[in-house]
Amino acid sequence: MRIDGKSEGPRQSMSWLHTWVGLPLGWLLFAVFLTGTLSFFHQEITVWMKPELHQSLATQPQAQQLQTAIDALQTRAPDATAWNINLPSNRQTATEISIRKPGDDPRDRRGGERLTLDSATGEALTARDTRGGGFLYRFHFDLYGIDRVIARWIVGFATLFMFVAIISGIITHKKIFKDFFTFRPNKGQRSWLDAHNATAVLALPFHLVITFSGLLLLMFMLMPWGIDAAYEGGRQDFFQAMNGRPVQQGQQQNQQRGAEQQREGMQQRNREGANDEARAANREAGERREQQAQRNGERQAGGERQANNGNREGRGGNGEGREQQPTAPAAPLGDLVAMLATAEQQWPNKTITSISVTNPNRENAEVEIRAQESDSLLSRGQQPSMKFNGVTGAVIATPEAAAVSIPSAIYNLTTLLHMARGADVALRWLLFLSGLLGTMMVASGLILWCVKRAPEQQAQGYKSFGYRLVERLNVATIAGLPIAIAVYFCANRFVPVGIPLRPEMEIKFFFIAWLISAIHATVRPHRSAWIEQMAIGAGLFFIVPIVNALTGGRALWSSIYHQQWTVASVDLACILMGTLLAWSVYKLQTKPAAVVKARKTVEKPVEKSLIQAEGQA
Amino acid sequence: MLVWILWAINIISLSCLAAAMSKHQRDFFGRALDPKQNQLLTLAGWALLAVSLFASILLRGPSVGASIWVCAITFSALVVGLVATYLPLRLKTVNAIAAMLSGLLLGGYLLF
Amino acid sequence: MHTENNNTAVPAPRTPRRKAGPSRRYRVMIAYRFLLAIFGGYALAALVAMVTSLGFPEQQASATLSGTLLAFCVHTGVFIWVFMVQSTRKATLGVLIPAIIFAVAYWLLKK
Numbered sequence: 001m002r003i004d005g006k007s008e009g010p011r012q013s014m015s016w017l018h019t020w021v022g023l024p025l026g027w028l029l030f031a032v033f034l035t036g037t038l039s040f041f042h043q044e045i046t047v048w049m050k051p052e053l054h055q056s057l058a059t060q061p062q063a064q065q066l067q068t069a070i071d072a073l074q075t076r077a078p079d080a081t082a083w084n085i086n087l088p089s090n091r092q093t094a095t096e097i098s099i100r101k102p103g104d105d106p107r108d109r110r111g112g113e114r115l116t117l118d119s120a121t122g123e124a125l126t127a128r129d130t131r132g133g134g135f136l137y138r139f140h141f142d143l144y145g146i147d148r149v150i151a152r153w154i155v156g157f158a159t160l161f162m163f164v165a166i167i168s169g170i171i172t173h174k175k176i177f178k179d180f181f182t183f184r185p186n187k188g189q190r191s192w193l194d195a196h197n198a199t200a201v202l203a204l205p206f207h208l209v210i211t212f213s214g215l216l217l218l219m220f221m222l223m224p225w226g227i228d229a230a231y232e233g234g235r236q237d238f239f240q241a242m243n244g245r246p247v248q249q250g251q252q253q254n255q256q257r258g259a260e261q262q263r264e265g266m267q268q269r270n271r272e273g274a275n276d277e278a279r280a281a282n283r284e285a286g287e288r289r290e291q292q293a294q295r296n297g298e299r300q301a302g303g304e305r306q307a308n309n310g311n312r313e314g315r316g317g318n319g320e321g322r323e324q325q326p327t328a329p330a331a332p333l334g335d336l337v338a339m340l341a342t343a344e345q346q347w348p349n350k351t352i353t354s355i356s357v358t359n360p361n362r363e364n365a366e367v368e369i370r371a372q373e374s375d376s377l378l379s380r381g382q383q384p385s386m387k388f389n390g391v392t393g394a395v396i397a398t399p400e401a402a403a404v405s406i407p408s409a410i411y412n413l414t415t416l417l418h419m420a421r422g423a424d425v426a427l428r429w430l431l432f433l434s435g436l437l438g439t440m441m442v443a444s445g446l447i448l449w450c451v452k453r454a455p456e457q458q459a460q461g462y463k464s465f466g467y468r469l470v471e472r473l474n475v476a477t478i479a480g481l482p483i484a485i486a487v488y489f490c491a492n493r494f495v496p497v498g499i500p501l502r503p504e505m506e507i508k509f510f511f512i513a514w515l516i517s518a519i520h521a522t523v524r525p526h527r528s529a530w531i532e533q534m535a536i537g538a539g540l541f542f543i544v545p546i547v548n549a550l551t552g553g554r555a556l557w558s559s560i561y562h563q564q565w566t567v568a569s570v571d572l573a574c575i576l577m578g579t580l581l582a583w584s585v586y587k588l589q590t591k592p593a594a595v596v597k598a599r600k601t602v603e604k605p606v607e608k609s610l611i612q613a614e615g616q617a
Numbered sequence: 618m619l620v621w622i623l624w625a626i627n628i629i630s631l632s633c634l635a636a637a638m639s640k641h642q643r644d645f646f647g648r649a650l651d652p653k654q655n656q657l658l659t660l661a662g663w664a665l666l667a668v669s670l671f672a673s674i675l676l677r678g679p680s681v682g683a684s685i686w687v688c689a690i691t692f693s694a695l696v697v698g699l700v701a702t703y704l705p706l707r708l709k710t711v712n713a714i715a716a717m718l719s720g721l722l723l724g725g726y727l728l729f
Numbered sequence: 730m731h732t733e734n735n736n737t738a739v740p741a742p743r744t745p746r747r748k749a750g751p752s753r754r755y756r757v758m759i760a761y762r763f764l765l766a767i768f769g770g771y772a773l774a775a776l777v778a779m780v781t782s783l784g785f786p787e788q789q790a791s792a793t794l795s796g797t798l799l800a801f802c803v804h805t806g807v808f809i810w811v812f813m814v815q816s817t818r819k820a821t822l823g824v825l826i827p828a829i830i831f832a833v834a835y836w837l838l839k840k
Contacts, residue, residue, distance in 0.1 A: 001759065001812060003751055010813050017812040163801070164808040171809070180694065181635045183702040202694050205687045215801045226778030226796040229835075230789055241790035377680040407794040413680055426620040427681070430688035437691070 011172050018168040022445055023470070025158040027477040030442045032155060034481055036140040036210075037435030040420050040428055041569070042133030043091045048570040049492045050127035051553035056095070056118040057562050058088030062344070062352060063337045068122040069095050070336055073360070077101065077113070084356040088119045089372065090425050091353075093566050095119045102327070130492055131503040135510075136485070141218075144507070149221070156222045159214040166207055169200060176201055192448045199441035206434035207441070213414035242408060328364040333357070334393040336367060342395065343369040343386050350384060351424075357390060365390025374422030378409040383422055443478045450474065472521045472529075479533035480517030482577065486540035487513035489574070493551035527588070534585045541578030545571040618726055619676060620689050623669055625719035627693035630665030632712050633658045635697050644705035666690070762811050762820060769824040770807030774800040776831035783838040 001016040002008050022029075038045065047053055058065065069085045077083070077099040086096040100112040116125045131138075138144075143151040170176065180201065183194045200207065215222065220235050231237035336355065343352055350371035359365045367388040374383050379401055387396040404412065420428050450471055457463050463471075491509035495502055521529045548571060549555035559568035635641050637658035642649050650658075674682035700711050781796030782789065811820045 001762075003755055007815055013812055014809070017809070021808075160801075160804060160808075163805050167805055167809055168812075178638070178640070181631075181638075181641065181698045181701045183698055185702060198698060202698070203691050206691065212801065216798070219797050219801075223775065223778055223797050223800050225775040226782040226793050226800065229779040229839075230782035230793045238790065238793060242794070373681075375678050375681065377684065405788075405791040405794075407791055407798055409680075410798060411794060413684075417684060426618075427685055427688065430620065430685070430692070434688060434691060 011174065014168040014171040018165055018172055019449065021161050021168065022165040023449055025161050026442060026446045026449075027473050028154070028158050029162055030439065030446065030477050031481055032140050032158065033435065033439045033442055034485075035136045037432060037439055038485070039133065039137040039140055040432040040435060042137040044133070044566050044570055045136065046130070046132030046134060047092055047566050048548070048553070049130050049132040049489070051493070051548070051551065052125050052127040053092075053094045053116060054552075054554035054559070054564070054567050056088065056093045056120065056125065057564060058093060058119045059562065060120060062087055063340060065095055065119045066337055066340055066355065068119065069097055069117060070333075072115075072117055072122045072124075073097060073099065074333075076115075078361055080360060082112075082356065082358045083360055084354065086354045087352065089351050089353050090565055091372075093119070093564055094125055128492075128497045129502045130506060132492075135488070135503075135507055141214075144511070152218055152221055156215065156218045159211055159218070163211045163215065166200075166204075166211060170204075173197060173201070176204075189448070189451050192444060192451050196441060196444040196448050199437045199444060203434045203437040203441075206431070207438055209414050210418055210435075210438065213418035216411055216415055217418060243402075328359060328362040330361055331363040331365065331391050333361050333365060334367070334389070334391050339367055339369060339386075339388045339393055342388075343371070346386060347371050347384060349373075360390065363391060366396070372422070373424040374416075377413045377416045377422060379404045380412055380416070446470070446474050446478065471526050472518075475521035475526070475529045475533060476514075476518035479530065479537055480514050480521065482581070483517050483533060483537045483540060484510045484514035486537060486544060486574070486577075489544050490540065490547055493547050493553075531585055531588045534581050534588065538578045538581035538585060541574045541581065544574040544578075618722065619673065620685055622719055622722045622726060623673060623686055623689040624693050625715045625722060626665060626669050627690045628696050628715040629712055629719070630662045630669070631690070631693050631697045632700075632708060632715075633662035633665070635701055636708070637662065641701055641705070644701065645708050758817055761817065765821060765824060766808045766811040769821075769828070770804045770811070773807055773824055773828045773831065774804040776828055776835060777803045780831050780834045780838065783835070 001013055001020075065087050066085065069087070073080070073083050073085070079102065080099045081102050081104075082100040084098045086092065088095055095117040096114065097117060098112050098114045104112055116127060117123065118125055135144075141152060141155050142148055143154065173179075179194075179197065183198055184190050187194075220227070224234070227235055227238045231241065336357075340352065340355070350373045352369060353372045354370045356368050356370075357365060358368075367390045369386050369388070371384040385398065387398055388394065389396060416422055417431065420431050423431065450467065453467060457467050488506060488510040491506045495505045495509070499505065517533055520533065524532065545556050548567075554562075554564060554567050556568060556571045559565075559571065636645055636650075637655045639649060639655075670683065670686050673686040676682060677685060696711070700708055704711070778793075778796040778800035781799060782793040785792035807824055810823055814820045814823065
């Protein structure tokens, strides 16, 4: 794409494309990458942001935790239609229970009573109202304050640009394997290029998977044409077909599946992220409700949450509901602790996280125990689960999962990895660290754009408008977003508990901090802006664990001592962040910018912090 | 545990591959290696990579095993890259530590 | 962003370019290519998805999903193609001709 129209090689044009496809949405991509990376731990962040839950220490054996939960449920709601128990794990400190009563509207996904219990005492804990990690999670694909559909189109568009940037980057780079271990420090632009290449190449499989699956997760919105062409009923019919069921179904089967759906509903509602997702899907589904209601015979497609949701909504029109199920005669509930022991024996290396009981204290009671880690990421239904007869405790055989076709295996593997669903702690951390590499890749790419054009700006004697704009946006995003996140964490503790619209207030602090950082980046000289914002960010991240200890959260030494890693890891990650930012401030200050090629050396030290961060990773 | 083993072992395998590249040899050894040594290093590197991938798949199934392996070697490569940049003369020390670590972890893994 | 720093191709002289500024013709060409890549690419991708979905009626569910997966790759491929080729006319035809072929195929399959 040379300006003089002379011919150029494919690598030159790809280099041009890489630059101009990466830059315009680069800042958005940075924000999506960083908040998305944190979302691998959004559940942990939410727990951290509810310091009331830190008092629950899950040091007891699981059997005891389960017994405590059952006792609480038996006293509170012996006549419920379903119970769900989420036991403490490496992802939550307390026991969560939810109760579905006979009168509840089964289609209302928010319905049912939810309680958080101290895992030792069974005492109900009331946590402050906060969006917690859910805000960061939603932000990474729904942004904030604009229409959901528009936001997703914007993010989807940015994802496509990212995909194009990755492919064109690969073509440009060419010597991927030859330069695999090459990094040349303290060489200005060369070092920036190496840093950009290293972060990109080392985690290349991750970048490809995360970007492609990002498109796939939005495919029903971005690319519905194939599905619409093949299936008259759109995605609902498509999902039924995917699960190997004929598209036209009789209505009477709805009733049979009622119990199963209800249990699934309980399961989903009890996971923070799923809950958020469900709400979104609900809204989305609402728009299609009318069309759907006209279509009879729509059923649970299984496997895909959004489709499930749409169906459930849609069935409202059929006037068929689970509440019409007759109540079975009473029968004492079997020994859940023994069932748990059976499951533990079956899965010696897995974390059992959830136990759900349908129709407790009835003859038709059924218990399902689920574990966190999947054995296979190729199909969605393979989260390990065991079903028991709720009265006798006999194991109910679950049908073997059907074979998965290659395209759905690709779809499932990439999207499940994207959401870290079914991943164990180690894989979750690896994904998180790879996400950090991706964030650094985007950041170094943005900075490289400036570094490369610095000599040209120098020669011309003044900085052009476009150059200044990019410089300032870089500071406001790369330094500003971490500041905003740290402020969000602090606001969580300083916004008074109990005020109306408290979660929105916390989020306001996030955006105000970001706005101030953007203004600061505009009015201060470039180099000072970097140093000052990095310093503020470092300070804030160091303060976060102290604030946590002083405002009712469990202090770091205590959480480490009691092995409450859910809380400790957030504090430790903040300290790590603070250290990285402080180190880059030190580097920025010790390397004076007053060399002849002033502008060029300005950002050099920051890049070292990126490399250092990789080292930490 | 498995992740740590994969990480440590593949520091060794990727070091072998890096050491077989002529551009790094002067930094690592102060001289160029002869083609036979290069071949040996390349072979050892790829063999270790393949064996660890195979073991990972055997233990955790194809999808989970391969995902963990790919993610783990990313960070092995990071270590090798940092060593090649900042401590090229300590390559052998780093590898000795990695070998010891993987031996210990592997022992622990097999025993328990 | 990665240009050849040490070996291939001397970097284009920048200072004179600055002074002149990109010509209008150049700007229009770049804008056109971006529009072609974004909208033309999307149209071709959608057609590929539709034809693939309908093309294999005995395994329709699999084919539909494959078609959608393929569509994203096609869109990316079109992007790369549009900026890879020298001549703007060639870039246009490279998108237009496959699009016509797939549109006809879709029309035939639908009948």
